[in-house]
Amino acid sequence: MTRREGSRVLVLGAGVAGLSCARALADAGRPVEVLERARGVGGRCATRRVEGQPVDFGVAFLHGRDPGFLAALAEVPARRLDGWPVAMLGAGRPCQPEAFTPGESRLAFAEGISAFPRHLAAGLPVTLRANAVAVEPEGAALRVRLEGGGAAEAPVVVLALAAEQAHELLGTVPGPPPAVASARALLDQARSQACLALIAVYPPEAQPPAWHCCYPDGSRVLQLAVHDSSKRAAPDATVLVLQAHPRWSREHLDDPAWPERLLEEGGRVVGPWAARPRHQEPHSWRHARHDRSAELAAPLLLGLPGGARLGLCGDRFAPGGGVEAAWRSGRALAHRILQEVP
Amino acid sequence: MTRREGSRVLVLGAGVAGLSCARALADAGRPVEVLERARGVGGRCATRRVEGQPVDFGVAFLHGRDPGFLAALAEVPARRLDGWPVAMLGAGRPCQPEAFTPGESRLAFAEGISAFPRHLAAGLPVTLRANAVAVEPEGAALRVRLEGGGAAEAPVVVLALAAEQAHELLGTVPGPPPAVASARALLDQARSQACLALIAVYPPEAQPPAWHCCYPDGSRVLQLAVHDSSKRAAPDATVLVLQAHPRWSREHLDDPAWPERLLEEGGRVVGPWAARPRHQEPHSWRHARHDRSAELAAPLLLGLPGGARLGLCGDRFAPGGGVEAAWRSGRALAHRILQEVP
Amino acid sequence: MRQPELDPLRALVQRDQDHECEGFGAARTCVRVVAVADLPTRFGHFRLVGFWNNRDAKEHVAMVHGEVVGGEEVPVRLHSECLTGDVMGSLRCDCRDQLTEGLAAIRRHERGVLLYLRQEGRGIGLINKIRAYALQEAGLDTVEANLALGFRDDERDYAVGAHMIHSLGIRSIRLITNNPNKVAQLTQHRVVVSDRIPHVIQPNEFNRFYLETKARKSGHYLEAGGAGRLQEQADPAVVAREAGQEPKA
């Protein structure tokens, strides 16, 4: 076993970017700790059990072409569904068009998408339900204050959060030093896109559709219908996950009737049966993904006056978008930390 | 039944471009006649029976997004294989990368690709084995001289041929008028790409592969392996069609050993079994496709001094490439003829 | 320093954060305002507005002078990218002088916009333009050949331009053009064109070549040629009659 050496790194956020950064640092022998606000790891790679059956209600499938990323996926101890989604319906624009370009690998896991972040997190010290509310320089270190009164301290802190959350947390840095102000301004130049998602479970008489994913053309409401139960070996029920367009999602974040409206559109686009689930669970992704015009080339590693370092990574901080970009940005940041911080 | 009215149009070439042009003219009530050098229609949309089983040895599948083109495909009285190829292997660059972009429909026919040109040709007067060797203005008409001594004459002649063949035929126009010289120079600015294709039939003990198409990455020889028998309902044998890269094809057009070399590469890339078919049939496509940097925006309709018109269409004469471009260029040329020639 | 929250152009970036519409033109192109910055140039001070579009990687931009958001009767010039002219100073066309004059015309007004449309014809526009030039050299260019080479697709330019005008919140424009047909093209895309401003080359330090060549009548490549002559901009400028004439605006 490697002895942990070098400056300790505190990673805020246990999504794929944060876990990939922490994993790479830990594999290189660095002491690392991950704090996560939610009750589980994975961020938008989110799987939930609905009536005992896993349902992916965030990222619907994984895709990429970076050999390192594909190798990381190959290590996940889960049943791979290579090429998923195979059967497509509709000529609408996918959330990430590059997912369907030549050379891109697509896949899902029978156990659910979250198999990937859970594998990344294996063996890492992750503290759940730890919500950072402020970051303050403290000599050569950074002190992270947590909701409820606790605190953590490290010479290197990584913000692996949605850009808006990182922007807010950077706003708590007193001063702020020019590097922090600049990073805040950079993050403020573009907004993430929202996504209202609805898990819909159908009665046994509903015939499962022949497609895996449907990108309807001509709907201003529904961007994607995922036939999620088609990923499962022997599903007890047909499950769809309906995802709304970014603008519609933003405009309806506070509309309590959005699940009904989204279902109604699902019925119009997919077929009347789709509007009548026997069970439904809504989820609001306020920061579902960045828009591709906001893409950055690399993560940030800010030097603070006292000598501490503040890193930023996430899907916006690498070209290409999606889970692959999140993973790559975390790795790239870990690489820079290993090179620049003894 | 519509009475045939207006200037007669003679179309040289019964590939998809020529048939689409002739079909549109005939549907609009124009008298039209198609001459084709080969023994059947379809050009590179070519299907051959091998041991009683249809094999597509040119175009492997159809793809496109133009609503008119998709509607034309929907009319074909054949069993559609929607979405084919679904199962893909390899990260190599497809011959037509846009075939795999979002919004693009892909399909094949269980009866073979040639079902499409055969349907286009239905009811059209097509003369097979009629090889045009010269085009000469004759007053307000054009006289087309045929190999073997015959001739045909019409006020409008359409060359729906590979660019190199059209270039050669334009070279027989005496004079030549500036419009013809200019069109020849235009065609001469880029060359079509060659493709050596091998039909390989395997013994019953060969396990059919799990993929439909394989674009190997890293081979300088094999561009595409098509699992052609996966299109057939109950194939008697596993059939692959191996297609070589353009440069390798051009360099080996006159190498009698190319089938063996291509098979050897197939064995290396696909698996040793693929190098040992029990039956094989080679085909040299000297002008398989234009390269995308040679793409033109529209067909040509040249006015000749005596008043005759000479049209040019084909896959190079519309954006996008492939069968869709061929079909669109033929339609666009028919549209121009209907508008400009009474 | 300008307050970001008070700047109408920067407010468009936020407004467009998840804009998506049916799109304009045959390709249903939809653009979004995504970035704004000052751009001091040798032709005066402008603000540069970057647009993202949903079809390709072309980054269309607008050069903005004065307050135009929500404005009426805003002078607007559409300029289609021409690498050989704009950048290399080609004598085969007068695009560079047209661009310079377009920027100068905008600056002479209280406010205005030059839309710089990033499409040399279609996908392989520049390559096919080189091929068209090669045909010209051989004396073989014709209208047919140039049509086939796709040179150039005004319709698409004007569809994208119309969306950009709407995106900038401009209520009505005065189109800087010598071609009245272009007014109709924009009107089709719901742009209110209240007026047309002739595109007249004003003699200045930057258009020496244009004027000298026109004056000498020796500029082979600037001559109004035969039927096959390539038209790089949809509406070429005309030169003011008297050198030194004062701008009208």
Added chain:
Amino acid sequence: MRQPELDPLRALVQRDQDHECEGFGAARTCVRVVAVADLPTRFGHFRLVGFWNNRDAKEHVAMVHGEVVGGEEVPVRLHSECLTGDVMGSLRCDCRDQLTEGLAAIRRHERGVLLYLRQEGRGIGLINKIRAYALQEAGLDTVEANLALGFRDDERDYAVGAHMIHSLGIRSIRLITNNPNKVAQLTQHRVVVSDRIPHVIQPNEFNRFYLETKARKSGHYLEAGGAGRLQEQADPAVVAREAGQEPKA
């Protein structure tokens, strides 16, 4: 008239008709010569060579002077597209003068090539450049922010440039640059660099702005700024010491 079959540049089009290689650089970019034409410009007569590449729709071009195919010790300048500078005449950078001087330098030699590389940074390069400018305006630019904005990817430029040099059949080059590191970058891609020619701005009618601004020391945007200053070209020109100095070549 030039005989097409005797012209070495046109012969490259035929040679490359189905060229495909492993590609250069991390993106494995492969380019092909696909079109050639004469281009008379206000900076002299050139031949314009159009390249097609297998990765994106960027149409890289070469401005060629004299006989370069098969040549040794050919002067070569790499210029990276800069819309704001090259086209709009931005005073935030000196790209336009660099380009003008690059073309002039090529013309002063017996032969030479200017490679014009069509990539503002990466995919959304121009948009991110506008964002970088916006940070500058707010006094918030830093090296970190500019790195994150991907400004700019020299490595890729030099990989594509190297392939273009090979495609033109050039055996060895004299690289016009003030940055000796760039020689190593090209050498990595198997380009033989026999010599380096300093990139010196010669006073002439076209670079008045550059010289005046440099001379007055008042050009805020041309000042060698802090750590965060954007470097638009990999190797900026330097101004000749004496105005009126004769070209060395």
